[in-house]
Each structure stands twice: as structure tokens, then as C-alpha cells.
Amino acid sequence: MFRRRLPLPPFPPGAVLVGGAARDWQRGVVAKDYDWAVPDPAGAAQQLAAQTGGSAFPLDEERGYWRVSAPGGIQHDLVPLPDDLTADLRRRDFTVNALGVLADGQVIDPVGGLADLRARRLRMVSAENLRADPLRAWRAARFEATLGFRLESATGAAVRSVAADLVGGALALPAAERIRDELHALLLHPEAARGLLRLEDLGLLALTLPELREGLGLTQGGFHHLDVFHHGLEALHQLLARRPDAPLPLRWAALLHDVGKPRTLARDPQTGRASFYGHDKVGAALAAQLLTRLKLPGDDIRRVSALVGAHMVPLPAGEREARRFVHRRRDLLPDLLSVMLADREAARGPASSEASRRAYAHAMSRVLAALEAQPAPPAPLLRGEDLMALLDTPPGPRIGQVSRALAEAAALGEVQTPEQARAFAVRWAQANPAPV
Template identity: 80%
Template sequence: MFGRRAPLPVFPPGALLVGGAARDWLRGVPAKDFDWAVPDPAGAAQGLARVSGGAAFPLDAERGYWRVSAPGGVQHDLVPLPVDVTADLLRRDFTVNALGVWADGRVLDPAGGRADLRSRRLRMVSRENLRADPLRAWRAARFEGTLGFRLEVETEAAVREVAVDLGAGLLPMPAWERVRDELHALLGSEGAARGVARLEELGLLVLTVPELREGLGVAQGGFHHLDVFGHSLEALHQLLARRPDAPLTLRWAALLHDVGKARTRAVDPVTGRVSFHGHERVGAELSAGILTRLKLPGDEVRRVSALVGAHMLPLPANEREARRFVHRRRELLPDLLSLMLADREAARGPASSEASRRTYARGFERVLAALEEQPSAPPPLLGGQEIMALLGVPPGPRVGMAARALAEAAALGEVTTPDGARAFVRDWADGNPTT
């Protein structure tokens, strides 16, 4: 019907395969996440765990919800088989998800989902279903981006209504964790930039990352041919064109790298020149706030913020500067280079030229060569105790300063032996007196 169907998975006794896995089977797309409605969720979960070599555990023992985590990232969620299967399917979000498949291949399709699959059309089961769980508005944008479907007219209108009513406080805002998960599914797709643009068109971006919208209509000039918002989307597109496997933190950094520009824009009253001084610092702070609000883990928040804060660093003009660049930003590499290149390739304004692109490329080559020459930091030449003895001070900030200076000198190849390190620390102390 839609191409070669994938083989049906092993069904638990009396089970109905529902939702996305049923949809993907009809599309001929292998699935890793399986949703089952079964007469006995606990028993079926234990059976699946034995067959797959996975682990079964209850998600909600009171309601009989179970999950099996199997090797290879495969996951099975099991819920009790409803008395009225058709009514249960008709409570779902979109027709392409309101499908069920029995073990013998028979398909339950009470909402006409198979026709919508053929037409690559995303159609709501009902307006009431969308409003019952407003997160389904974000899911609509996500499915457009990840499935390559298009919202039909009435469904798009209903999604826009949900967005308006959420903004007016007439519907409850979904938990940020759930919104984050939908955003991550969208950002993880190859059409992530188009997906973010679609969030804006549907009125959902203002509810999600309003700070990003501040770049709409903010002209830049110089190297730039797009407004700040358009440039941010283009940078994400350029990133994924070169690194389709980019991690989510890098995708976030590309999207948010100029989020501070609207708040730092200034125009010289004499020349009329537009500037955004300090936008990387403001952007780093805004990025941290945005991702904290979306409940990302702290280490991911810090990494994105650091990448945004560093994206305007000048590229080195010689090999020594390249080694220093690598030493000081090693933890951000190579992601920082990918972000900087995406930023540069997304900017093709009147100031951009072939000569400037060649200069930029040479800077990248120097950094990559230095990183290849020294992929990890050299081991410390002196321990903290010896540095304290050389300085004649107890543990404290001064010891850390000396250790960092020594580490950089070693990374630059200026110090290579313990004796040379001791001499360096003594010279450093003479040049950095405590008073």
C-alpha cells in the first residue's frame, strides 16, 4: 500500500499494536518504539522481556502500565486492552495515529488514517481531541517535520486556535518537560530549521522560545543578508548540511547563537552603522535561561551557553595562536568550529567576499591542525603540592592561576620538562607579585 511493509513484530498474546508503530508498519518504516494494548500487561511485559533479553518494569502499577527496555534501544509500552478498542483509537490526536494492527495483519482504521497516510496528510481526529491535550499542537509541527506530512486546512486552523487560547490562558500550558521532548524530536530531524519556522507560523514559538522571535525584522547588514531570526534558522540549516549527526546541544547553540542581538542592537548616530556589541555574552545568558526553563540537564545548559558565548572568538592568524585557541577551548571542540562555520556560511551579505571566506577557512585549518597535533591536553608537569612549595603559599587562587599558566605554556610547547616547569613557575611568580 505504501511500499514494502516491515515484518510484523512478535505479538504478545491477544495484543493490538497501536499508535506510531502501527502507522510506521503501514508505511514500511522499521520501528523501535512499540505501543501495545494487551489483556495482561504485566504478563505480556515479562514475556517480551524474556524473548528480547530486556528488562520489564511497571510505569504505573495502579493503572497496569508496563514498559520493556530491550537491547538496541527498542522499547515496548504496554497498557490494558480497552473494552471498546474503536472508541479508544478515536480519542487519539491524528488519524494516522488512530490505527491498530492485530497479529494476523488486520488493520483497525476508524478515522480514515490509511487514506491520510497515502496522501501524506496530517489530519486531526477531532478538534476536541487537540484541545484535550494542548501538547498535540506541538506534536503537529513535529510530525510535519519528521514524517514529511502536511497539516490539512481545518487541522491547521485548530492548531492555531489552540496556540491562541494557550496564550490567552484559556487552555493550560503543557508541562515544560513535555514541550521540551517535542522540541527535541523536531530539532533532531534533518528539517529542524523548517520545523522551527513552522512553529512560528503556527503561533507556537511565542509560547516556547519567545526570545528567539525578538530577532524578527531586526536587520543586520554587513556580512548578513537576512534578519536575525532568519539568519538563526539558516545557521541551523547550514550546520545540519555539514553535520547531520550534530548533537542536540550543538543544534540548540546554532539556533540560539544570535539570540542576544535584538537586545544589544545599536546604531551609530553619525555613520548609521549597526552594531551588536556583547551580543554573545547576552546570548549566552539568555540561552541558559531558555534551556533551564525547558528543563534541560544542567551540563547541557552550560555547554550550549558556553558555545553561544564563544562563537564570536577570532580565529587564529598563526600556528601559535591556533595552539592557544585549542588549549583554551578544547572542551568545546570540534563543536565550536562547526558552530562558527555554520554562522559564517549563513551570512552572505555585501561585506562577504571570496577573500574573506578564504581567510576564514585558513583560520579553521590552523585550528584543526593544532587539534590533530594535540588531541588531548598534555599531562601536568608539576603537581599542586610542588607548585605551592615553589610559590611558598597555601592552597588558594594563586596556585590555580600558576597551574593554568603552566598548562598553557606546556600546550604551546614552551615548557616540556619538569625542570623547565619549575623555572617557569618561578618566573611567573616574579612577574605576578602578590602585592
């Protein structure tokens, strides 16, 4: 059953609403992205911009593609109306996207998309269409998770065939940026973990995040009841349950926090117990490597790598240690705590207990209290020039060392005045002589 249909948006002259917005209108879902086929894209774009208070600009002037960015994050894409609209719709990926809506509400449905919408069924228009743009295979997994539909069997088989041909080189991989955008559309949904599992089932994860798959079947013991791969997915799920507005770098960090475990595995020859020493640092490097391959922005890559690299840092046992924790990792907070909690909540092995969970929560509360008490680092009590004059030391790494030690002492409340800072700096320099 469909929800009650929403009112149609204002139509540009002679326009047909196509694609996802036409699908969502049938489902009673408010769209944010509208695709229009219009006789005059440039003129229609200018008219829409004036009506909505948005801005119009060409996407591809040679082909006549235009876009309007309107207030509220609404986007309108306008392309020339084809001579044969039905033939154009038949070239689309899935039947539920091969719909057109006219201004009077009449629906153009050449391939049975309405029936598939009612059945919550995701069915390809044709296998040839999937192969014409292999990115549509990733889109199938995303639509399953985000629309709550189910791939019909022939479409699932066709997607697996596309994946096999991509692995074998018979088809060319889509551009990394396009795969990244599909992954991000999936990761931004509450059912992201389920969508990633579907990518694995369809043979697409090996083409996307092969490093993540290395954890399949790798048991851990201790606090963990899942293998490394499924633990990462569960950590993502736990994160989204607590922080549904989590930014993308935080979602990536939760998913990839243990990606370094397979490459650091060691087993005790007597007990068979697994250990993963250094997996945080190896994981930070692997996360940076795979996200660079997917062409994420550099700042996002550095953020994810830092969170993965810090997720094993012990939580503080007291208030002073909590202040030090905040001082040393302020730039990563509170996101680091979110990754650590998702990691902990994704583990339900034999070593887990309600008492250990309460102790972990109490330690996190200490950090949050320290962060609330000191949301920004205290202003420096001495400048670099002051330290150079005080210690009779030229600019260089030595002054940086003293400056960092002094900043931590100030954050811990051990020094509060310039006089105390000068005394601390002299004592620290004497107790920590520079190497000869």
C-alpha cells in the same frame, strides 16, 4: 503510494498494535517504539522481554502500564486492551495515529487514517481532542517536518486556535518537560529548522522560545543577508548538513548562538549601521535561562551556554595561536568550531566573499591540526605543592594563576622539562606581581 509493507513484528497474545508503529508499518518504515493494547500487559511484557532479551518494568502499576526495553534501542509500551477499541482510537490526536493492526494484518481504521496516509495529509480526529491535550499542537508541527505531511486547513486553524487560547490563558500550558521532549524530537530530525518555522507560523514558538523570536525582522548587514531569527535557523540547518549526528547541545547552540543580539542592538546615528557588542555573553545567559525553563539537564545547559558564549572568539592567525586556542577551549572542541562554521556558512551578505570563506576555512584547519597534534593537555610539570615551595607562597588564587600560566606555556611548547617550568614560574611571578 505506500512502500512495500514490512513483516509484522511478533504479537503478544490478543494484542493490537496501535499508534505510531501501526502508522509506520503502513508506510513501510521500521519502528523503534511499539504501542500495544493487550489483555494482560504484565504477562505480555514478561513474554516480550524473554523473546527479545530485553527488560520489563511497570510504568504505572495502578493503571497496568508496562514497558519493555529491548536491544537495539527498541521499546515496547503495553497498556490494557480497552473494552471499545474503536472509541479509544477516536480519542487520539491525528487520523494517521488512530489506526490499529491485528496479528493477521487486518487494519482497524475508524476515522479515515489510511486515506490520509496515502494523501500525506495530517488531519485531526477532532478539535476537542487537540484541546484535551494542547501538547498535540506542538506534535502537529513535528509530524509535518518529520513525516513530510501537510496539515489540512481545518486542522491548521484548530492548532492556531489552541495556541491563541494558550496565550490568552483559556487553556493551561503543557508541562515544560513535555514541550521539551517535543522540541527534542523535532531538533533531532534533519528538517528541524523547517519544523521550527512551522511552530512560528502556527503561533506556538512564542509559547516555547520567545527569546528566539526577538530576532524577527532585526536586520544585520555586513556578512549577514538574513534577519537574526532566520539566521539562527539557517545556522542550525548548516550544522545538520555537515554533522547529521550532532548531539542535542550542539544543535541548541547553533540555533541560539545569536539569541543575545536583539538585547544588545545599537545603531550608529549617522550611518544606521547595527552593532551587537557583547551579544555572545548576553546570549550565553539567555540560552541558560530558556533551557532551564525547559528543564534540560544541567550539564547540557552549561555546554550550550559555553558554546554560545565562545562563538565570537577570533580564530588564530598562526600555528602558535592555534595551540593557544586549543589549550584555552579544549573542552569545547570540536563542537565550538562546528558552531562557528555554521554561523559563517549561514551568512551570505555583501561582505561575504569566496576569499573570506577560504581564509576562515584555513584558520579552522590550523585549530584542527593543533587539536590533532595535542588531543589531551600535557601532564603537569610541577604540582601545586612544588609551586608553593618554589615561590614561598601559601595555597590560594595566586598559585592557581601561576599554575594556569605554566600549563599554557607547556601546551605551547615553551617549557618541556621541570627545570624549565621552575624558571618560567619564577619569571612569570616576577613579571606579574600579586596585587597589594
